[in-house]
Amino acid sequence: MKRILHLSGFLCLLLCLCTHVSAQQKYTLSGFLKDAENGETLIGANVYINEIKTGTVSNNFGFYSITLEPGTYSVFYSYVGYEPKSKQIVLDKDIELNVNLGTGLELNEVVITEEKIKIRENVERPQMGVIDIPIKQIKELPVFLGEQDILKSIQLLPGVQSGSEATAAYYVRGGGADQNLVILDDAVVYNPFHAAGFMSIFNMDAIKNLSLYKGGFPAQYGGRLSSILDISLKDGNNQKFEAEGGIGQITSRLTLQGPIQKGKSSFMISGRAFYYFSLIRAMVPKSIRQSMPNYYFYDLNPKLNFQLSKKDRLFISGYYGDDVINFKNTSDTDTTEYSFPWGNKTATLRWNHLFNQKLFSNTSLIYSDYDFTFRFREGDYQFKLVNGIRDLTAKIDFDYFPSVLHKVKFGLSYTHHKFTPVTDVEAIELDTLISENTRVYEVDEFAAYINDEYTVNDQLALNLGLRFPMFLNDDQQYFGIEPRLTAKYTLDENTSVKAGYTLMNQYIHLLSSSTVSVTPLDLWLPSSKVIKPQNSHQVALGLFKNFKEDMYEGNVEVYYKTMGNQIEYEEGESLFGTDSEIDSILTFGKGWSYGAEFFLRKRSGRFNGFIAYTLATSQRRFGELNNGNIYPAKYDRRHDLSVAVNYDFNSKWSFSALFVFGSGHNLTLPVGRFYVPYNGWGSQYSYYYDYVEKNGYQMKAFNRMDVGIKYKVDRKKRTGEWRFDIYNVYSRRNPYFVYLGIDRDRDSNASKYYAFQVSILPMIPSVSYNFKF
């Protein structure tokens, strides 16, 4: 009760501060920041007022608002990869000013060079643990088989670790794979992977922006313990028709966009298909082809946006993608066929409304669905298994800019979740049902939040937030209060220190095998009487510094995170083959992680890139696992290093390289064996394994270097880009997994137990062609 009173007091204080400031006589400068060429709104672009040495950034829809005392101001607009602009503003009334950044110049504008403008958002904003990654920078990195992957790119960042080699699964600050929230245009994506984790579902050509939060979470985000990945799709070029795409060895993609009504509405549709196995099948003789299963995936991102009025804008967007494995074998007597389709579907309807220059709202209706289906048929017998999760969400978010000192966000959301963890249906002949086993859980989740980014003075700025989640299951209700606090203190023009604390709750949980990486069969489950919500407390401290006129950006962050109500399978249990209630095969414990993250980036120049290094540890303790002793988490990675460089030889040729190094991940392997009577009572001895410690075996450290050369082709009406990339240039045999087996010893011809390390990806060259017209 005392805690609730304290938190309520904190909320009141926050609201009072806003009210107090908004009562003074001031004027507002507001508008949208857009790409001059295609009309795309710019997310997180900087608006800097030189006279008061402060500014703001555009929100997720490119809107900015800043309220100042009357006067004349120099306003600088900038965005990474765009030519900055400055404008002289006489603020004697409210002004609406939409600014286009790009290559085009407007009259009366003062053009300043990038070297002169101060891009210090990383130093000046009271946010930490967040990385905004411009898509243009990601596109410079070397690619794997011609396919640029967003999730693999974020694995390179400090505090983010990869899973097994070449997979897109990622782990943030010692958390599990299920603790990462992935949002695409406000819709939750439950399984953001194709090909069982080898590729992400995100088509780079369709994406405008992404932000990764690994700590210091603003209050508008919740529901996961470790990270939030917020991805925005392109709105579509509202100036002219445009097509871009790429042809690679395993996938090809095409994006079309253009105006519906020039400057007011646009469309974007982007598709991608994976055809590697289809090509292989086409190349082999028919006799072999008949016994080969086929695998393919595709995804589609459509988006429409309409400027309804000066104050209203409507967006309709979605994602539709499937992975499919299928097989059919027909003999003289029988037909055997099976198929495994799985995939995500999302649809988002968003309405932006500008109530006035200080108050912006976004109302969303969101549908999200993930399902996995396994169908098997042999003769008349059929079997079908389905698992999945379906969400319907309504939410409203407000951005309120009462003064230059405050940026307030508040909102409400409601989600209805429908979980279908396992549904299996057996039938003989088409209409004769043998058995049907369906488990469906329907639960509701609410949240309300308020967040204020408050500039106290020139040195001190705060990010204060509160989130109130509520989770209603049939048999249990959970209520939470989540304080979020980040403070920034400026030491000098280029240096600041930041500290933060966040509390997060997670009400839905992913059950996946502890021994196998992310699979499409993993189950989402809601919190219940037995499965308590996961929670985490995270504290972090960071030093942020820019060097050499902001050409270099560096930061060091240390963090400590505790995680409660963590879930694992009991020993001997797994997702498959259990007839028990799922609750009954789980065990619960706690975890904690801590580490230091170092990041240095050279932002501009012909030679640019970054170095990211993480020193960390992540541990778990479960009463019923490992004899109750502490053990390392599977992805407890002590060292994680990424070095990415890019060099532009000239306007046509450029070179990029990527080096990664990481400590091996942990496995539970038996190292000894011993003999006792079979099952403890049998008349013969049998041997059993001595596992010693859970996750007690660490796989070998991995390292790899990728290189790529890019050649740009400029024609009058189209541009192209040839990419020549080599993955794992020195063909390092990195461990993928380890298993035990018996093999024949060549010398003695006797059987011998071995542990085998499997490596799957040696040096792989690729060539791809990207085009745009």
Added chain:
Amino acid sequence: MKRFNTIHKLFLLLLSLGCIMACEQKIALDLDEYEGKIVVQSILEPGKNPQVFLTKSRALLGFSDVNTIEFVKDAEVSIRVDGQSILLDLETGFDEYSGFTETPGGYYHYEDTIALFYYTTEMDIEVGKTYELSVNRPGQALTASTTVPNPVEIDELVYEESTWTSEWGEVYTDEYLKAIFTDVEGQENFYVIEQSFLQQQLQYEYEYNEEGEIIGEFVSDTLDAPNSSIRWYDIMSDEGLDGYGFSAYVWLPSQRNYWQYPPPDIDTIRMEVKLRSISPELGRFYDSLEEQDWNDGDPTVEPVRIWSNIEGGLGIFGSLGISEARYYDHIVYFD
């Protein structure tokens, strides 16, 4: 067109190259040096003398041919009860334990193994008492303790049968005995059911001459003796059912592979059902053995560690109490 063909060829070449190179590579790993541990196997039973088997674990990696189990002969083993410690002697015997050899290809053949164990006749195991095991060996000291549980009586043995239809329309009838008993409240309990067919054995008496030679024999009595005992694998735990009544099903052979158990040549089935009330540590140990054996080789399953109450080693020092009931009445007809 010519340019397209060149690009197409290059594309197919790289595609093929990718196929060839992207194969797995197996590398034998050297795991860390494994130091063998002492494995204790000792289950105390009321009315019997304690027996402690000590073997040694070995590194998993290496040759799989194991001709003999490595028994530990040089340990000092003692059991303490009621403040008195008794030293156990090393004994040898063929006993019922036999070793096996793993041959290349995974075939097994059994061979007799001389079992070594530590034993004393100076101690009778009693219900409710706590026994402390101590094993000392140069550089190694192991300890464990167990409290012998009270046997839980079988309240009733009831014959039941149920009929069910398979998915192909065949009708089956299951016959079973239901052993009904009540869990002891307020403590953690594990139970195991064991069943044996009773076969009538004739008891003979002999007639001797003055020199002591047998000159005749006659049947003096008929006894029911257990034969072909079956222990059911399921370990019953009272977790969440503390103090509740239990019904343990003992299936009759008509629905089991009864050919393994010689059908009695009499028309009345005679069955002995034993209810083993086992100590918690023994219950967990049995559970973990079965779980590990059942899931061996399944990569999706959370690995199972064998539970042990031995400080400084592996294995089990546990105890059990046994109650039994016999069932005679129902006539079972065999096809």
